[in-house]
Amino acid sequence: MNQVSPTLSQSLLAAARAIAAVENGQSLTETLSETPADLRPSAQALAFYAMRHWGEAIAIRRLLVQREPSSPVVGALIGLSLLLLDVAMQEDRNKLDSMAPVYTPHALVDQSVQATQLQRALINYKGLVNAVLRRFQRECAQIHAAIANDPEARWNHPMWWIRALQKAYPDQWQQLLQTANLHPPLTLRVNVSVTSREMVQDAFNQAGILATPFGDAGLVLQEPRPITSLPGYDQGWWSVQDAGAQLAAPLLGLKPGMRVLDACAAPGGKTAHMLELADVELTALDVDSKRLERVQSNLERLKLMRSGVRLVAESALRSHLWWDGVAFDAVLADVPCTASGIVRRHPDIRWLRRPQDIAQTAKLQRSILDSLWSVVAPGGKLLLVTCSIFPEEGEMQAQAFLQRHAQAQRLPAPGQLLPMQADDTNPAGRDGFFYALFVRRP
Ligand SMILES: C[S@@+](CC[C@H](N)C(=O)[O-])C[C@H]1O[C@@H](n2cnc3c(N)ncnc32)[C@H](O)[C@@H]1O
Structure with missing residues (x-):
């Protein structure tokens, strides 16, 4: 059957719905998974671009739209179309x-207006969308001048986030904000229990796919590709994992037969890595049973769902429900965090x-760490990991842990x-992570 490509207006509307869902607190990956499959790739490209430039979109929209439209989807459509029109009018590529999606200004205005005609509830916004975009076309230079000193528009992050980085990293905050808006490469970790990197x-x-080695088992692809189309996906030869995350499992010094707890395991990236490194007895715990299903399917694809591996849907805070009383030699605490590093x-x-x-997640992390410390064997190790760059979830958390636990x-x-x-x-770059390793004195 021939597949008909979606029109730009359909893609714009799907992306605007996804952006409106983010503004309502839903994650982009989650909301895009609900987007019809034929629209998903184009909506994803537009919505990802928009999120990297959303500070600018909000600032421009604020100048051009006096009263916020009552429909959040129309607000998102206007913000997205303004960004794309700005791209369309940029002469210097x-x-x-x-990754900027480039259209002609005419097509963009026309299709943005058409997008309002695809949904009954949006029909009345045709005139507003048209007027806002045409005014931006006329006044683009003045509008850019008017937002030039707006930090949220400049850095495309909320002001509180910018201030938090300025405080924690007085010399690096600009570079951190800049890096956050760049495009990461596709990085893989080879499953050395079934094959070799070579x-x-x-x-x-x-x-015909160029890949460069990094670290112990990493490969970075020169160009991103759909992962299921890469050789070895079904055979479980590799997993997608950032270079920073690939440092976790080797830090625990795992040996065959060790009792290991992966306390916040889903979707199982580090669980799999630990099992690839040594034939350990492993309990993978996660409070979210749906996410734990992904650990199971990942381990099955990687041929790691062997005896001695146990998956438990429970909270790390309620060890009386999942712990048999025999202490663990190694505990990985990849605790929930703000994810400010990714x-x-x-x-x-x-x-x-x-x-x-920040304070709320730091408090939860503290409780999880204290609960986990009681299941670590004398001489056993606990590895604290977060994918955050806020010190409250990193060094401050580690220092406070040492204060509370003399052993x-x-x-x-x-x-x-x-x-x-x-x-x-450094061919792979990396996301931001925090690692602290503790041993329980015998
Ligand atoms: C950073 S993610 C873990 C990523 C995973 N280790 C990996 O490498 O793929 C944090 C996980 O902690 C889980 N979580 C949150 N609160 C928890 C709790 N009280 N007990 C156990 N898991 C929890 C979340 O459901 C989430 O899957």
Whole structure:
């Protein structure tokens, strides 16, 4: 059957719905998974672009639309179309984000107006969308001048986030905000329990796919591709995992037969890595049973769902419900966090979080760590991991943990890793992570 490509107006409307859902607190990945399959790729490209430029969109929209439209989808459509019109009118292509969707101004205005005609509830907004976009076309230069000193428009992050980074990283905050708006590469971790990196690289080469090795088992692809089309997906030869996340499992020094707890396991990236490194007895715990299903399917694809692996849908805070009383040699605490270190990959995160989230997640992390410490064997290790760059979820959390637990001794671990874009010396770059390793004194 021939597939008909969606029109630009359909894609714009689908992306606007996704953006409106983010503004209502839903994650972009989640909301896009509800978008009809034929519209998903184009809506995703538009919505991801918009999230990386949303500070600018809001600032421009504020100048042009006096009264917020009562429909959040129309508000999102106007913001998105303004951004795309700005791209369309940019004469110097070198000034554009490499992923910027480029249309002609005429097509864009026409299709944005058409988008309002695709849904009954939006029909009356045709005139507003048309008027706002045409005014932007006329006054683009003045509008850019008017928002030039607006930090949210400049950095495309909410003001509280900008201030938090200025405070924590007085010399690096600008670079961090800039990196957060760049495009991460597709990085893989080879499953060394079923194949070798050389074999995977050969298979990729034969398929004309260029991949560069990094770290112990990593491969970074020169160009992103749909992952299920890559050689070895069904055979479980590799997993998608950022370079920063690939540092976790090796830090625990796992040996065959060790009792290991992965306390916040889903979707199982680090669970799989631990099982690839050693034949350990592993309990993978996650409070979210739906997400735990993804651990199961990932382990099955990677041929790691062996005896000695147990999946438990429970909270790390309620150890009396899942712990048999035999202490663990190694505990991975990849605790829930604001995810402020992975905004390159999830550009909606900065718009979803609220300032109070930092203290709230830090408090939950503290409770989880205290609960987990009681199941660590004498001489056993606890690895605290967060994908955050806020110190409250990193160094401050680690220091406070040491204060509360006299038997805990800190071992060498990377500490705070800031996000980095790939360069000549570091082909994969990485997301932002925090690592602290503790051993329980015997
Ligand atoms: C950062 S993610 C873990 C990522 C995972 N380790 C990986 O590498 O793929 C944090 C996980 O903690 C889980 N979580 C949140 N609160 C929890 C709790 N009280 N007990 C156990 N898991 C929890 C979340 O459902 C989420 O899946």
